[in-house]
Amino acid sequence: MDLSERKLRILQAIVGDFIRSAEPIGSRTLSKKLDMGISPATIRNEMSDLEEMGFLTHPHTSAGRVPSDKAYRLYVNNLMQKYELPEEEKQIIAEKLTKNVSELDRTIQHAATLLSELTNLTSFAITPSQESNHLRYVNFLPVDESTVVLMIVTESGRVTNTAIKIKTSYKEENLSLLSKVMTYNYKGKTLSDILTHDIIRNFETDIEAMSRLVETIRPNFISTLENMLNVDLFMDGVTNIFSIPEYNDIGKAKVFLEMINKKKHFTDVLVRRDNGVIITIGNENQEDLMRDCSLITATYHIDGKLVGKLGVIGPTRMKYDEVTSIIEYITDNISQTFKITGGEEKDE
Amino acid sequence: MDLSERKLRILQAIVGDFIRSAEPIGSRTLSKKLDMGISPATIRNEMSDLEEMGFLTHPHTSAGRVPSDKAYRLYVNNLMQKYELPEEEKQIIAEKLTKNVSELDRTIQHAATLLSELTNLTSFAITPSQESNHLRYVNFLPVDESTVVLMIVTESGRVTNTAIKIKTSYKEENLSLLSKVMTYNYKGKTLSDILTHDIIRNFETDIEAMSRLVETIRPNFISTLENMLNVDLFMDGVTNIFSIPEYNDIGKAKVFLEMINKKKHFTDVLVRRDNGVIITIGNENQEDLMRDCSLITATYHIDGKLVGKLGVIGPTRMKYDEVTSIIEYITDNISQTFKITGGEEKDE
DNA sequence: GCTTAGCACTCACTTGATAAGAGTGCTAAC
DNA sequence: GTTAGCACTCTTATCAAGTGAGTGCTAAGC
Numbered sequence: 189m190d191l192s193e194r195k196l197r198i199l200q201a202i203v204g205d206f207i208r209s210a211e212p213i214g215s216r217t218l219s220k221k222l223d224m225g226i227s228p229a230t231i232r233n234e235m236s237d238l239e240e241m242g243f244l245t246h247p248h249t250s251a252g253r254v255p256s257d258k259a260y261r262l263y264v265n266n267l268m269q270k271y272e273l274p275e276e277e278k279q280i281i282a283e284k285l286t287k288n289v290s291e292l293d294r295t296i297q298h299a300a301t302l303l304s305e306l307t308n309l310t311s312f313a314i315t316p317s318q319e320s321n322h323l324r325y326v327n328f329l330p331v332d333e334s335t336v337v338l339m340i341v342t343e344s345g346r347v348t349n350t351a352i353k354i355k356t357s358y359k360e361e362n363l364s365l366l367s368k369v370m371t372y373n374y375k376g377k378t379l380s381d382i383l384t385h386d387i388i389r390n391f392e393t394d395i396e397a398m399s400r401l402v403e404t405i406r407p408n409f410i411s412t413l414e415n416m417l418n419v420d421l422f423m424d425g426v427t428n429i430f431s432i433p434e435y436n437d438i439g440k441a442k443v444f445l446e447m448i449n450k451k452k453h454f455t456d457v458l459v460r461r462d463n464g465v466i467i468t469i470g471n472e473n474q475e476d477l478m479r480d481c482s483l484i485t486a487t488y489h490i491d492g493k494l495v496g497k498l499g500v501i502g503p504t505r506m507k508y509d510e511v512t513s514i515i516e517y518i519t520d521n522i523s524q525t526f527k528i529t530g531g532e533e534k535d536e
Numbered sequence: 537m538d539l540s541e542r543k544l545r546i547l548q549a550i551v552g553d554f555i556r557s558a559e560p561i562g563s564r565t566l567s568k569k570l571d572m573g574i575s576p577a578t579i580r581n582e583m584s585d586l587e588e589m590g591f592l593t594h595p596h597t598s599a600g601r602v603p604s605d606k607a608y609r610l611y612v613n614n615l616m617q618k619y620e621l622p623e624e625e626k627q628i629i630a631e632k633l634t635k636n637v638s639e640l641d642r643t644i645q646h647a648a649t650l651l652s653e654l655t656n657l658t659s660f661a662i663t664p665s666q667e668s669n670h671l672r673y674v675n676f677l678p679v680d681e682s683t684v685v686l687m688i689v690t691e692s693g694r695v696t697n698t699a700i701k702i703k704t705s706y707k708e709e710n711l712s713l714l715s716k717v718m719t720y721n722y723k724g725k726t727l728s729d730i731l732t733h734d735i736i737r738n739f740e741t742d743i744e745a746m747s748r749l750v751e752t753i754r755p756n757f758i759s760t761l762e763n764m765l766n767v768d769l770f771m772d773g774v775t776n777i778f779s780i781p782e783y784n785d786i787g788k789a790k791v792f793l794e795m796i797n798k799k800k801h802f803t804d805v806l807v808r809r810d811n812g813v814i815i816t817i818g819n820e821n822q823e824d825l826m827r828d829c830s831l832i833t834a835t836y837h838i839d840g841k842l843v844g845k846l847g848v849i850g851p852t853r854m855k856y857d858e859v860t861s862i863i864e865y866i867t868d869n870i871s872q873t874f875k876i877t878g879g880e881e882k883d884e
Numbered sequence: 885g886c887t888t889a890g891c892a893c894t895c896a897c898t899t900g901a902t903a904a905g906a907g908t909g910c911t912a913a914c
Numbered sequence: 915g916t917t918a919g920c921a922c923t924c925t926t927a928t929c930a931a932g933t934g935a936g937t938g939c940t941a942a943g944c
Contacts, residue, residue: 212907214907214908215907215908216906216907226916227916227918228907228917228918229916229917229919230915230916230917232907232908232909233909233915235908236908236909246907246908247925248923248924248925249908249909249922249923249924249925250905250906250907250922250923250924250925251906251908251925252906252907252908291697291698291699324679327677329675329689331672331689331693332693337689337693337695339687339695339697341677345679345680345683345685345699347685347687347697347699349639349687349695349697350639351639351693426774426775427774427793427794427797430786430789430790430793436786438778438784438786438789441778441786442775442778445775445778446775449775560936562935562936562937563936563937564935564936574887574888575887575888575889576936577887577888577889577890578886578887578888580936580937580938581886581938583937584937584938594936594937595896596894596895596896597893597894597895597896597936597937597938598894598895598896598934598935598936598937599895599896599935599936599937600935600937
C-alpha cells in the first residue's frame with residue numbers, strides 16, 4: 189500500500205494534534221479539524237489503512253488513534269516543517285550565553301537551564317572530553333603557609349584550580365620554579381598523554397627541597413588531571429516531567445527519574461551518541477528504560493575542536509520541530525562563544 | 537492535665553512508630569507493641585487525653601492517632617535519644633569530604649549529595665556569603681591574543697577565574713603590571729567594600745595602554761566580584777520524595793517541587809535561619825508552602841569565620857535523631873577540612 | 885478511682901453493577 | 915470511492931452495599 193497525499197495529510201494532522209494534546213484522536217474530530225470535506229467514515233478507512241501500515245495504533249477498541257514511533261520518524265524526516273525561533277527567544281539565548289564569557293562549566297550549565305526553560309522538558313548537557321586538549325601551563329600559587337593553589341590552563345582556555353594542603357613548609361621561589369619547570373615539561377602535551385604515558389611519574393628533580401614538594405604535589409596533580417578528563421553532566425528541568433500528562437502516573441514518573449538519576453550510565457549513553465543533531469524516537473533508543481522517550485541531542489564545539497553535547501529528553505510526543513531549532517540555536521551560540529583562536533572580532 | 541510517665545511513653549511510641557510507618561496507629565496495635573500490660577481501652581483513654589492536650593490528632597473518627605507538630609517538638613526536645621552514627625557511615629563521610637581538598641563548591645556539593653544519600657531525603661547546601669571575605673590577590677593570565685583569565689584569590693583561599701575577551705591586543709607586561717597594581721590596591725579589603733565603596737570606579741591610571749586595558753576589564757572584574765558575593769545553592773536527592781508515602785499524591789509532590797524550585801526564595805529562607813543546628817517542624821515554618829515539612833539545617837565554617845549552611849527538607853514525620861546526627865557530623869567535617877589558617881597538622 | 889471488656893457507631897475503602905460516552909468496524913446505499 | 919447508519923466494544927463515572935479498622939461510651943471488675 190502506498191502513502192497517498194491524503195493519508196500523509198491525515199497522519200500529519202494526527203501527529204500534530206497528539207503532540208499538542210496527548211489525547212487519542214477520533215475520526216469525527218479529525219474530520220472537522222481537517223476541513224477537507226471528507227467524512228468521518230472515510231477518515232476511519234484511511235486510519236485503518238495507516239494502522240495496518242504501522243503508523244498508528246489505538247490503546248483499545250474504542251479509543252481514537254495514536255501515532256506510533258514509526259509515524260514520529262516519518263514526521264521528523266518528511267512532514268516536519270522548519271520552525272523559526274521567535275526573535276525574542278533568540279535574543280534571550282544570545283544574551284544569557286554570551287553576556288559573561290565566564291567559565292565553560294558555568295556557561296554549559298546556563299545553556300542546560302535555558303534549554304529546559306524554553307522547551308519545558310528535561311534538559312542535559314555534557315562538557316567536552318578533554319582527552320585531546322593540550323596543556324598550556326601549570327601554575328602554583330601560594331595562599332598561606334599550608335595551602336597552595338594548583339592552576340592548570342589548557343590550550344582551549346579551560347582553567348582548573350585545586351587547593352592543595354602542604355604538610356611541611358615551602359618557599360615561594362621553589363613554587364614558582366616548579367611552575368616553570370612543569371610548564372616547560374608538559375606544555376603542548378595532551379592531558380591524557382601526561383597521565384597515561386607515565387610522564388608524571390618520571391618527573392624528578394635533584395634539588396632536595398623541590399623533590400619533597402613534588403612528592404606532595406604529585407597525587408594532587410594527577411587527580412586534578414583525572415578530574416579534568418571527566419565529563420561533567422548537568423541537568424535541569426527534571427521536574428518539568430510533572431506537567432506532562434504521560435507522567436501523571438507516579439509509577440511512570442519514578443521510572444523516568446530513576447533512569448536519568450543513574451548519571452554515570454546516562455552520561456555514557458550521551459557520550460556514545462553521534463555528533464550533530466540526533467533524534468532518537470521511542471524504540472529507536474538502545475536502552476530499555478528509554479523506550480518510552482525521545483531524545484534529541486546536538487553537539488557544540490570548543491575552540492572548534494573539543495566536542496560537548498546538549499539535549500533534551502521527553503515523551504515521544506514532543507514538539508520535534510521547535511525543540512530541534514532551539515537546541516541547534518543554543519549549540520551554535522555556545523560554539524560561537526568559545527571559538528577562542530578564531531580571533532574574529534565581535535561587533536557589539 | 538499533666539504528662540504522666542505513661543503518657544510520655546505512649547506518645548513516644550506513637551511518634552516513633554509513625555516516623556517509621558507513616559500509618560496512623562490504633563490502640564490495639566499500640567497495646568501489643570508497648571508490652572506494658574495495659575489494655576487497648578486504657579490506651580484509648582490516654583490517647584484521648586493526649587489528643588485533648590494537642591499532641592495527637594486523627595484524620596477521621598475511625599482512624600488511628602497521628603502525632604501533631606507539637607508532639608514532634610516534644611519528641612525532638614525531650615524524648616529523642618542521641619543517635620550514634622555507625623562507624624561505617626562516619627568513614628564514608630570523612631573519606632568523601634577530605635580525600636581531595638578540592639574547590640569549596642565541589643566539596644559542598646559533595647556534602648549535599650552525601651547527605652541526601654544517607655538520609656534518603658532532599659538535601660541542600662548554600663555556600664558562605666563572602667561579604668566579609670578579604671581579597672588576597674588579583675591576577676591576570678594571558679591565554680591567547682584575545683583572551684585573558686582573571687583570577688581572584690581571597691584570604692579564605694577561595695579561588696575564582698573568569699575568562700575575559702579582549703577586543704584589542706594587549707601586552708603581557710601590562711597585564712602583569714595591572715595584576716600587581718590591583719593587588720596592591722585591593723589586598724586586605726573585603727569584597728563588598730571593593731564593590732560598594734566605588735573603589736573600582738576610582739581606579740585610574742595615566743598610562744595610555746593600561747587605561748584602555750582597565751576599561752575592558754572593569755566590567756568583568758565587577759561582575760566577577762558580584763558573582764563571588766552570590767550565595768550558591770546546591771540540592772540533591774530531590775527525587776527522594778517519591779519514596780515517601782506522604783508524596784505519593786502527584787499533586788502534593790508537585791507543590792513540594794515547586795517550592796524548592798523557587799531557588800532564589802528558598803535560598804533566602806535558608807540564609808535567614810539562625811546558626812547552629814536548627815530544627816523547624818511543620819507549622820513552625822514561616823513559609824506557607826513548608827507547613828507540611830520539617831527543615832533541619834546546620835552551619836559549617838570556612839576558615840573559622842565564613843558561614844555556610846547545610847540541611848535537609850522532608851515530611852514532618854522524619855527520623856530527627858538520625859538526620860540531626862548525620863548533618864552535624866558532615867558540617868563538622870567540612871569545618872575541619874576548611875580550617876585553613878589553623879595550621880593544625882593532620883595525621884594520616 | 886483506675887482499668888478493662890463489650891458494644892454500638894463512624895468513616896474510609898473496596899467491590900460490583902449500571903449507565904453514559906466516545907469511537908470503531910462493518911454493511912449497504914449513493 | 916464515499917458516506918450514512920447502526921451494532922458493538924471498551925473506558926470512565928457513579929452509586930450502593932459490604933467490610934474492617936478504630937473509636938467512644940458505658941458498665942462491671944479490681
